[in-house]
Amino acid sequence: MTILVLAILALGGCAAPEETADPRVVVEVRTAKATVQDVEEVVLAPAIIFPWSEAKVASQLTAPIARLDVRKGDRVSPGQALAWLRDDDLDAQLADAAAQVADATANLERTSAGTLPTDRERAQGEVEQTASALAVAKQIFERRQTLVAEGALPQRELLIAKTQYEQAQTASRVAQSALELLTGQSQLQDKRIAESRLEQAAARFDLAKAQLAFARIESPSSGVVTEQFLYPGDMARPDAPIFTVMDLSVAVARGQFPEEKAGGLRAGQRCRFTGVDAPGFARSGRLTVVSQAVDPMRRTVEAWCEIPNSNGALKAGGFGQMTVVLGLRRDALTVPLAAIEFEPDRKHGVVWTVGSDNLAHENRAEAGVVSGATVEILEGVENGDTVVVEGGYGLSEGFAVRQAESAQ
Numbered sequence: 001m002t003i004l005v006l007a008i009l010a011l012g013g014c015a016a017p018e019e020t021a022d023p024r025v026v027v028e029v030r031t032a033k034a035t036v037q038d039v040e041e042v043v044l045a046p047a048i049i050f051p052w053s054e055a056k057v058a059s060q061l062t063a064p065i066a067r068l069d070v071r072k073g074d075r076v077s078p079g080q081a082l083a084w085l086r087d088d089d090l091d092a093q094l095a096d097a098a099a100q101v102a103d104a105t106a107n108l109e110r111t112s113a114g115t116l117p118t119d120r121e122r123a124q125g126e127v128e129q130t131a132s133a134l135a136v137a138k139q140i141f142e143r144r145q146t147l148v149a150e151g152a153l154p155q156r157e158l159l160i161a162k163t164q165y166e167q168a169q170t171a172s173r174v175a176q177s178a179l180e181l182l183t184g185q186s187q188l189q190d191k192r193i194a195e196s197r198l199e200q201a202a203a204r205f206d207l208a209k210a211q212l213a214f215a216r217i218e219s220p221s222s223g224v225v226t227e228q229f230l231y232p233g234d235m236a237r238p239d240a241p242i243f244t245v246m247d248l249s250v251a252v253a254r255g256q257f258p259e260e261k262a263g264g265l266r267a268g269q270r271c272r273f274t275g276v277d278a279p280g281f282a283r284s285g286r287l288t289v290v291s292q293a294v295d296p297m298r299r300t301v302e303a304w305c306e307i308p309n310s311n312g313a314l315k316a317g318g319f320g321q322m323t324v325v326l327g328l329r330r331d332a333l334t335v336p337l338a339a340i341e342f343e344p345d346r347k348h349g350v351v352w353t354v355g356s357d358n359l360a361h362e363n364r365a366e367a368g369v370v371s372g373a374t375v376e377i378l379e380g381v382e383n384g385d386t387v388v389v390e391g392g393y394g395l396s397e398g399f400a401v402r403q404a405e406s407a408q
Helices: 002-014 088-112 120-149 155-182 187-213
Strands: 026-033 035-058 063-068 081-085 216-218 223-228 241-258 270-275 282-290 300-308 319-336 340-342 348-354 360-371 374-379 386-390 400-403
Touching: 026 348, 035 223, 035 300, 035 360, 035 374, 081 241, 088 187, 120 155, 155 187, 241 270, 241 282, 241 319, 270 300, 300 319, 319 360, 319 386, 340 360
Parallel strands: 026 400
Antiparallel strands: 026 386, 035 241, 035 319, 063 081, 081 216, 223 241, 241 300, 270 282, 270 319, 282 300, 319 374, 340 348, 348 360, 348 386, 360 374
């Protein structure tokens, strides 16, 4: 009998007591309600603001800067004068070219009237003069070829020397032809030569006039002067910008989206940019560019969001987050994002709910679209359920909870 009693007691001692929540422990939590609402399906990416257009404004001539008409920060319009170059030598070249046009015109008139001078010596002297000028132009051209190859002279100076060399060749040929015509060519051919000389003179005049116009540095577009590199007295050159002009009337946010999330991006979709320094400030626009290439290093796809920016609120170089709206999920069951403890796959997780008994209950949930601070719940939570959004860490099934101020 004693042995039977001891065996019964031993079996009773081996049974593990049922685990229950300590009724004395009450956890304070903040809660919210699961609700049905429309949810935007979005993708997010870091982005940087770029201007609609940007121009590095440089001179087409190599000449000293006489004065500047604008400064950094000034707003400019297309064709507005930004700077002026010294143009004394250009004025002289234009006057010389105008005189050559007048001389060639008079020569053509005399030829047409049949009064072309027939002095052979004069024609011979012109042949010799043009030949000498051709030799000098050739030396200058060959010298500048060497300097440009050595990097000591800009390419533009070589182009000018080449033009002058070609003009000297033409002048030499014309002079030689004139001499030949004076020895027996017809008056018609004399007239053609005179017309050719007039055309050459007119071309030189147009070139001098264009060179003089280049002394006025103009803005290529509307915008704001964001950089100034040179000042009065500095030497302006084609390879040295004087100003940077940006058009920020439309800001372009360029976002880098992970390759796996870029499949749904399409031009025309709604997009938003939120600055990192102003998280509560967002500007909306439309997606205009989706790159068809994946960055091989970052495995990202670039997309551009064009945003109206007439008030200049967005600045070039600003960093933030770009949001693209892929679509709208209507009548979706949602809870605050803080209510779900995601698993590594970001598709499943745990949502703690509070029943009418004020006890915590663990729910395995399947998540859908995450939109801002809201997440869609596909399975595991019912509409109207009270979910824990703060204080749920460390909860166990059946813990008694006290609801603090509601999050909704």
